[in-house]
Amino acid sequence: MKIKDIVNRDIVNLTNCEFEPIHIPGSIQPHGFLLGINIHSWKIDFCSGNIQDYIPSTHQAILGNEFKAIFGEKKEALIKDYIKKNALLSSSPLKLKLLGYPFLCTVHKSNEIYILEAESAKENSKKVADVYDQTSQFLSYMNSTHTLKELCEMVVKGIREITGYDRVMVYRFDKDYNGEVFAESVREDLEPFLELHYPHTDIPVQARELYMKNLLRLIVDINYTPVPLYTVDNGEDRNLDLSLSILRSTSPIHVQYLQNMGVGATLTISLIHKDKLWGLIACHHYSEKNLTPEIRLAAQLQGHFITSQIDIRQSNEEYEIARKSNIALEKLNALHLSANEDAFKTVVQNENLLATCNASGVAIVFNNTIYKNGLTPDDRNINKLIKWLSVFTNNGTFSTEKLLDFLPDVNDYCEEASGILYHSLSTENDDCIIWFRPESLTEINWAGDPNKAIVKDANGLYPRNSFKLYKEIVKCQSKLWLQPELNAGANYAHTLQKQFNLLIISQEEEKYRKLSELLKETNSELENINWISTHDLQEPLRKIQMLSSRLLGKEDEQFSETVINSVQRMNNSAKRMQTLLIDILKYTKIQHINDSFETVDPHDVLVEVLSDLNEMINEKQAIIQIETLPQITGIPFLMKQLFTNLIQNSLKYSFPDKTPIVKIKSLGICELNSNSFEVLEFSDNGIGFEQQFAENIFNIFSRLHSQEAYKGSGVGLALCKKIMQVHKGSITAEGIENQGAKFKLYFPLNHE
Structure with a gap:
C-alpha cells in the first residue's frame, strides 16, 4: 500500500491570489491531530503526520484500516452516538480516550468523510463553572447597555477576561467589506487600534466565505510548521475540504500578514447578521496561546450575543430618527392641497419635506417643471440627472451617498448633491421627487496605505508590512441614508404619486369638459346647418322643380x-x-334616436319593405329569396330602413340584361371578441366590387361609380353602418367584381 501526502504546494502564487484555495491546504496546525473516516466503510482514509506525537501509532500503521480495528468498537460506537445527537457537530467537544490517552474531539462531515479532530485534554486553567459565571455576569452588563457600541465594548472586555488575550477587537465591515475597529480592549502597554480602518483586501473574498461557514478560527502559534495530511495513494483526486476544520492550516499570506503585525496567536469569531458577514471578534496575542474548547465556546457564545442584539441596538439608535421622520411625514400628509400644480409649490416650500428624509434640498419634477427648495443643483443639472436616473433605474427608485461612483460628471455639483434619494412617479415621463444631501468631508484613519495592502514583485506575493497611520480625506460623499429615512421617503413618494394622479385626472376632466362644450357648440351648429339644408334649401329646390x-x-x-x-x-x-x-x-x-330595443321578426319587416319596393322589383323583374330568419332584438323602423337600403342597393347595381337575384338568410350565431352575434346575410348577383373597397363603401358620400352610370347620393351604405352601430353591432361587405356582393349584419344577442 502506497501512502502520499495531500499538501497543496501551489496554494498561493502571483496569479491565483484572489482565488487562493485556502479550504484545501492539505495540512493542519500541530496542536492536535486529524483523522478522515469514510462515512460508509468507517475506514481511515486520511491521517495527519503528527499522530505519533499524541498516541503510540503512526499514520502509516493507521491508514486504510477500519476505525474499530485501531481504536476498538466501543470508541466507534461513542463517535456514532455523538454524531447522531449533535446537529452542530463541532459545537461541543467529545471526551474520548484513544489508545489510553484522553482527548477532546470534534467531528464534522466533509463530503463523504467524517473529520475527527482531537486535542489533548489538559487541566483547565479556568474551570468551566467560572467561565459560565463570567458569561452570566456579562449578560447582566449587556442588559445595562443601550447602544450597539456600548454592547460591543462590553463584549471585548468580557472576552479578554475569559480568554486572556492581549487584544480583543470587534471588527465591523462596511458595504464594501472595508473593516473598522469598532470596539477594543487592549493591554495598556500596547498601541490601540480603535477606529482604525483596514481595506477589504486584508480579508479577501474566499476568507470571508470561510468565516461564514466556520464561525470560530484559532491559530495557536503563528510560527507553527504545518503538519501534512496523508492518504492512501489510489490515483484519485484526494483533496480534503477543511472549511469547517478547527485545526486547518492557515494561508501563508495571512501568516506573514500577522507576523508583520507582530502577532503570535489569534482567535477569530464570525458575527453573522441577516445571512451576511457583519463583522468579526478578532483576538490577538503577542506570543503563542491555546484555549480549551470550553473557553472557545464561551467566547463564541458572546459573539452570538452581539449578533442577536444588532437589530435591537440599531433600532434603538434609529428610533429617534424614525420618530422625527414620521412626525414630518404626518404633517405633510395632513396638508390640504389643491388639485392643481400650485400644490407642488406649497409642498416643496414646506420645511417638513426636507425633515422627512433629513435632506438639505429637494426637487419635485412634474410636466417638465421643476419645483425645488433648499440646497440643490441648478435646473440644467437636475434635468440631466433625472434623464440618467429614469434610464438607470427603469423609472424605479435609487439612493446613494456617493453619486460620483455612478455618474462621473457629478463633480460640478457634488458640494450640494453628493447623495441623492430618488423616486420616479411615472412610468411614461420624468416626473419624480429627489432629495439631496451635500458633500460631507470625512477623514478616515487607515492602518497603513490601503493602496499597498498586497505587494507583488518578480519574486512573489507579499502582504503589506507597514501599518503606519494613513489619513484619507473622502470627498464627494454625503452622510449615509438610514433605513428610517429611506422608508419615510418611499412613503411620501407614494403619497405624492396619488397627488400626481389626482392632478392628472383633474386636468383630463378639464380637457374633456372643454371638448364636451366644444362638441356641444359644434353639434348645435350642425343642427342649424341640417335645418337649413333640409328646410331652407329645399324651398328653392321645390320652386326650381315647379318652374x-x-x-x-x-x-x-x-x-x-x-x-x-x-x-x-x-x-x-x-x-x-x-x-x-x-x-x-x-x-x-x-x-x-333613443328608442328602446324590442324583439323584431325580420320576416315582418321584410314584408313591409318588399311592399314599398314592389314597383322597383317588378320593373327589374327581380327575384327575392328569403330563408327562415331568427328573431332579433332591435328598433323596428331602423331595421326597415336598413333592409330597404340593402335591397335597393342590390337592385340598383344589377346588370341590365340579367335577372337580379337577392338572397336573404341566417348564418347562425357567431362569437367575436368574447361576444355573441346573430348574423344575417344579404347577397346578390349584381356588378359587385373589388374587395379593396370593402371598407370605403361605408364612408358617407363615397361612390365607386359616376352619377351618370348609377344614380344615388352615396349616403345609403353609410346609413346602414350607422344603423348597425346604434344596434351595437356591425356590418361587413364582400365583393367580387362582376359576380355580386354579400353584406353580413351582426346583431348582438345581449344589449346590456
Missing part, C-alpha cells in the same frame, strides 16, 4: 330642343339635390 315643370308643360310655347334639354337637366339636378338633402337628414337623425 321647370311649368315651362315644360306649356303647350302654347315653342322652345328649342336645346332649351328643353337644359330645363330637364336643371329639373333632374334639383331632384338629386332634394334626394341628397333627405338622405343627409336621415343620417344625422340616427345619432339622436
